[in-house]
Amino acid sequence: MASIELRNIRKSFGAVEVIKGVDLEVRKGEFMVFVGPSGCGKSTLLRLISGLEDITSGEMLFDGKLVNALAPSKRGIAMVFQSYALYPHMTVYENMAFGLTLEKGKGKEEIRQRVERAADMLQIRQYLDRLPKQLSGGQRQRVAIGRAITRDPKVFLFDEPLSNLDAALRVATRIEIAKLHEEMNNVTMIYVTHDQVEAMTLADRICVLRDGLVEQVGTPMELYEHPNSVFVAGFIGSPKMNFISGDKASALGAHTLGIRGEHINIVPEGSGWSGKVIHTENLGADSYVYLEMGTEEPVVVRLDGANEYKSGDVVHIAPMQDKIHLFDAAGKPMH
Amino acid sequence: MATETMAPPVAAAGPRIKSELMQQRVRAARWFLLPMLIALAVVAGWPLLRSIYFSFTDASLNNLYGAEWVGFGNYLRWSVLESGTVRYRGLLVDANWWNAVWNTVRFAFWSVLWETVLGMIVALVLNAEFKGRGIVRAAILIPWAIPTIVSARMWSWMLNDQFGILNDLGMRLGLLSQKVAWTATAETAMTAVLVVDIWKTTPFMALLILAGLQMIPKDIYEAAEIDGVHPIKQFFKITLPLVRPALMVAIIFRVLDALRIFDLIYVLTPNSAATKTMSVLARENLFDFDNFAYGSAQATLLFLIIAIFTIVYIWLGKVNFDGGSR
Ligand SMILES: Nc1ncnc2c1ncn2[C@@H]1O[C@H](COP(=O)(O)OP(=O)(O)OP(=O)(O)O)[C@@H](O)[C@H]1O
Ligand SMILES: [Mg+2]
Numbered sequence: 005m006a007s008i009e010l011r012n013i014r015k016s017f018g019a020v021e022v023i024k025g026v027d028l029e030v031r032k033g034e035f036m037v038f039v040g041p042s043g044c045g046k047s048t049l050l051r052l053i054s055g056l057e058d059i060t061s062g063e064m065l066f067d068g069k070l071v072n073a074l075a076p077s078k079r080g081i082a083m084v085f086q087s088y089a090l091y092p093h094m095t096v097y098e099n100m101a102f103g104l105t106l107e108k109g110k111g112k113e114e115i116r117q118r119v120e121r122a123a124d125m126l127q128i129r130q131y132l133d134r135l136p137k138q139l140s141g142g143q144r145q146r147v148a149i150g151r152a153i154t155r156d157p158k159v160f161l162f163d164e165p166l167s168n169l170d171a172a173l174r175v176a177t178r179i180e181i182a183k184l185h186e187e188m189n190n191v192t193m194i195y196v197t198h199d200q201v202e203a204m205t206l207a208d209r210i211c212v213l214r215d216g217l218v219e220q221v222g223t224p225m226e227l228y229e230h231p232n233s234v235f236v237a238g239f240i241g242s243p244k245m246n247f248i249s250g251d252k253a254s255a256l257g258a259h260t261l262g263i264r265g266e267h268i269n270i271v272p273e274g275s276g277w278s279g280k281v282i283h284t285e286n287l288g289a290d291s292y293v294y295l296e297m298g299t300e301e302p303v304v305v306r307l308d309g310a311n312e313y314k315s316g317d318v319v320h321i322a323p324m325q326d327k328i329h330l331f332d333a334a335g336k337p338m339h
Numbered sequence: 340m341a342t343e344t345m346a347p348p349v350a351a352a353g354p355r356i357k358s359e360l361m362q363q364r365v366r367a368a369r370w371f372l373l374p375m376l377i378a379l380a381v382v383a384g385w386p387l388l389r390s391i392y393f394s395f396t397d398a399s400l401n402n403l404y405g406a407e408w409v410g411f412g413n414y415l416r417w418s419v420l421e422s423g424t425v426r427y428r429g430l431l432v433d434a435n436w437w438n439a440v441w442n443t444v445r446f447a448f449w450s451v452l453w454e455t456v457l458g459m460i461v462a463l464v465l466n467a468e469f470k471g472r473g474i475v476r477a478a479i480l481i482p483w484a485i486p487t488i489v490s491a492r493m494w495s496w497m498l499n500d501q502f503g504i505l506n507d508l509g510m511r512l513g514l515l516s517q518k519v520a521w522t523a524t525a526e527t528a529m530t531a532v533l534v535v536d537i538w539k540t541t542p543f544m545a546l547l548i549l550a551g552l553q554m555i556p557k558d559i560y561e562a563a564e565i566d567g568v569h570p571i572k573q574f575f576k577i578t579l580p581l582v583r584p585a586l587m588v589a590i591i592f593r594v595l596d597a598l599r600i601f602d603l604i605y606v607l608t609p610n611s612a613a614t615k616t617m618s619v620l621a622r623e624n625l626f627d628f629d630n631f632a633y634g635s636a637q638a639t640l641l642f643l644i645i646a647i648f649t650i651v652y653i654w655l656g657k658v659n660f661d662g663g664s665r
Pocket of ligand 1: 040042047048198
């Protein structure tokens, strides 16, 4: 269990500044997710926390103690890499036990118990004698998580652990990680992803990063309901929030009007805004209708169940008044 | 589910399709191998068979074709003296030959051992990220790129007892009380040869090991860092096991090379019993002493020793020539 505090953390590679002054507090036992577009510095920030990368300036505190110069192995962390990073010449058991065998005062029996407990948790007990190359991607990822569990860490770091898995396995492993967080409820977890569904479903709080800076930190619902900027509004939620500027926005005194697809109603002809259907997607439980309305990107309307619209149909829509987000020219919300 | 119901027909058709494909592949492989096999037969197979044949004859340089079959006479023959004692003669009881074998083995052992250790260190350094790595990588290959004859001459001047820079430096720094004829003195000749060979061949070893090192994924070292594995332990527990396949191949290349060492010793320490190796001795008998058949017998034994060593090494070391795909 550890709380982590970042104070004005900066990181440069040569002349390029990648992390540009991050202030962040991760609470004890919290599941914190870093999201952001590719190249915004999520992995770098995680590696700074792990100690694999040196901090250029700023302060990093674990439980109030400065750890800037502390070696990764002394920070009480465990990390799960996107590439698994298993030792290819060691069996699953050896992979999981290797770190423990190096710690002083750990008996063989205790190590065995810890490895087996972790293996049971992840249902990889039957693979303990195999080499990593004899496992599937999903099994390897579970071994990597198992190796992290056996370290009994105070902080768990994940760098896009699911990105090499197929869709079904990704959902299954995501649920496993969520379960893990419940079982190890006093372990702080930091999880990097660019998949906002993972972020929404796993996180206690989400930290949205953009270009080396924190854009907003909050619970998934806070971010969903009260995004701090057009960027966050567009990044959180699926399908993406619709942005409408021009007359319709200035009628409400804003530069940009934001409305989510699920907060738009179809209304009878003669009221609301009209748009032409250019595409529809039926997902079974719900469906999306894409409307051409003179905006930069088509407006997406989410409907329950299937829909019968065809391309070329003219549809009239109205946003739910209390769900409209208004932004000024700088992309900041207006209240 | 769908794949399970599909499985039987596929399995039934499998072996036939596969064997047709295999046949085609084997046929193609034979055609590709043919030119190399012909070339090998001409430049290696035929001379080898000839010299094995000559080792069973009494051939001499000016009478190669009129040679007569003498069986194992060149290897071992005996005569019973009047006094009743049996006298053995031939290669297998030739002290000079066994001295050469011992010299060769000693040379191969020490040179490969040092080249492996130093080559590993150099490879580890070259594998690290630092400024100017490209230049250092190129520079380190220079000793290996120089033709052996040239570097042997160069070193023989540096080791020269009268004018050599090593003696000069040693005297000036007070390390030597008198000038030493490094290559001519029996006690130092082997060391001198070893030093030059190690200087020359370490880069080659380093390059082979470096290729193996670069196949090890970088991320497992980060995992090791988080596991708190000490760098020395990282080397023995992670790097060494993973580079082992490449290392085993590199070592066997070097041992085979070292067992037939000739040029360096011929130039650096001619006629020194302390360094004379199997190849040098065989050449001497073949061309200088006009013992063509005897030299052939030595060449044949040399071939046998190398062949046996190679087979044992590959067998015991489970060497994988495919580079250890992981
Ligand atoms: N070792 C390095 N040397 C130089 N630049 C680096 C290094 N590591 C990362 N960068 C740069 O830092 C920036 C952020 O990289 P980072 O890997 O943190 O992005 P990310 O948010 O994890 O992206 P992704 O979602 O694609 O993984 C990138 O522009 C990258 O080019
Ligand atoms: Mg990344």
